[in-house]
Amino acid sequence: MAQTQKAVWQKPTPIFSQKYDWLRLKSDEWLKGDIIAMYDDELEFDSDEFGIKIFDWQDVAELRSRFDQQIRFADGRVEQGFLIVKDGHLILLSQGREQHYPLSELLSITSSGENRKDIWDAKANIGIDISAGNVKQLEYFASAMLQRRTAFTRFRSDLTFNYSKSLSDDSQPVVSDTRRLTSYLDWFYSGRIFFRVIDYEYYSDLQQNIKRRNSLGSSVGYHIINNKRLQWDVTAGPSYQATVYYNNVEDSNPHSGALSLSTLLEYTVSRKTDYIFDYQVKFVDKASGERNHHLKTGFEFDFTDDFAMDLMLYVDRVAKPVAAVAQQAPKPSDYRLIVSIGYDF
Numbered sequence: 001m002a003q004t005q006k007a008v009w010q011k012p013t014p015i016f017s018q019k020y021d022w023l024r025l026k027s028d029e030w031l032k033g034d035i036i037a038m039y040d041d042e043l044e045f046d047s048d049e050f051g052i053k054i055f056d057w058q059d060v061a062e063l064r065s066r067f068d069q070q071i072r073f074a075d076g077r078v079e080q081g082f083l084i085v086k087d088g089h090l091i092l093l094s095q096g097r098e099q100h101y102p103l104s105e106l107l108s109i110t111s112s113g114e115n116r117k118d119i120w121d122a123k124a125n126i127g128i129d130i131s132a133g134n135v136k137q138l139e140y141f142a143s144a145m146l147q148r149r150t151a152f153t154r155f156r157s158d159l160t161f162n163y164s165k166s167l168s169d170d171s172q173p174v175v176s177d178t179r180r181l182t183s184y185l186d187w188f189y190s191g192r193i194f195f196r197v198i199d200y201e202y203y204s205d206l207q208q209n210i211k212r213r214n215s216l217g218s219s220v221g222y223h224i225i226n227n228k229r230l231q232w233d234v235t236a237g238p239s240y241q242a243t244v245y246y247n248n249v250e251d252s253n254p255h256s257g258a259l260s261l262s263t264l265l266e267y268t269v270s271r272k273t274d275y276i277f278d279y280q281v282k283f284v285d286k287a288s289g290e291r292n293h294h295l296k297t298g299f300e301f302d303f304t305d306d307f308a309m310d311l312m313l314y315v316d317r318v319a320k321p322v323a324a325v326a327q328q329a330p331k332p333s334d335y336r337l338i339v340s341i342g343y344d345f
Helices: none
Strands: 021-025 030-039 042-047 051-056 060-064 069-073 078-086 089-094 097-102 106-111 120-131 137-149 153-166 174-188 193-205 210-226 230-245 255-270 273-283 291-302 307-318 333-344
Touching: 021 042, 078 097, 137 174, 137 333, 193 230, 210 255
Parallel strands: none
Antiparallel strands: 021 030, 021 060, 030 042, 030 106, 042 051, 060 078, 069 078, 069 106, 078 089, 089 097, 120 137, 120 333, 137 153, 153 174, 174 193, 193 210, 210 230, 230 255, 255 273, 273 291, 291 307, 307 333
């Protein structure tokens, strides 16, 4: 009597198209798309089907690249080649040679194509408030962020602009006009220590009688906490500040050496919500304000992969404000609570 044998299902071997990078999760799901980067034990992957997603590195079972990648190791070495991550090992294919490394030594992954858009991030926000009735006023807020990361460096530039205009008082149409541009370049020495090689800030504030204030410096930074939910950095270093006032009693434009301290904390509250605390203080001479503070703190709420709503509190404080001629000195602190809509590029 013939016995019927059941066919045993076998998982098919995937065929890798060279048009994509490939990612396999530990759940045995495959995604095709583009490797953007891996930092802080998180892989950013642009899926061809689902868009940009961030995965915990511990959830990655296999990774294959179609372009050269720059691989940075914990000891500071940087290697380049086609990347395969599999079975707890990292394999680099370069110039016909195959090199194997323990996966535990991996620090970061970035594209070696310097002109690829994957190493750039950008975001733009805008908020508008129009008041009518007893108070007629137009107020708008705009901000933009541009960032570029490689295996060794991080460049970031942030711009904020807050403008308020009275629609009923022609004698003083502009109520507030504040502009801030910051740009810095970080060089990563190790997994914890980095050097802020260039740190530049431009600031202008009509209410604080500051026509323009330029600061240039450098500093050393340290990752206090760096995991998948919480990143906390601190920096400290010297800088130089030059200030031009709209109009002041002594008719001088002071220059001052400065000591700059800053801290940045980013906490992932949930999959759709992030909290940010960004604070900086500069210690300068009395003619330049004595202590100049800037605080940005609040929440980012993601609607989709591209759109978000930001609820942010901005505080700018000059310990010793300089008054314009025949006017009282401005109050030391300015506060702004801003709700804006943002788009990620």
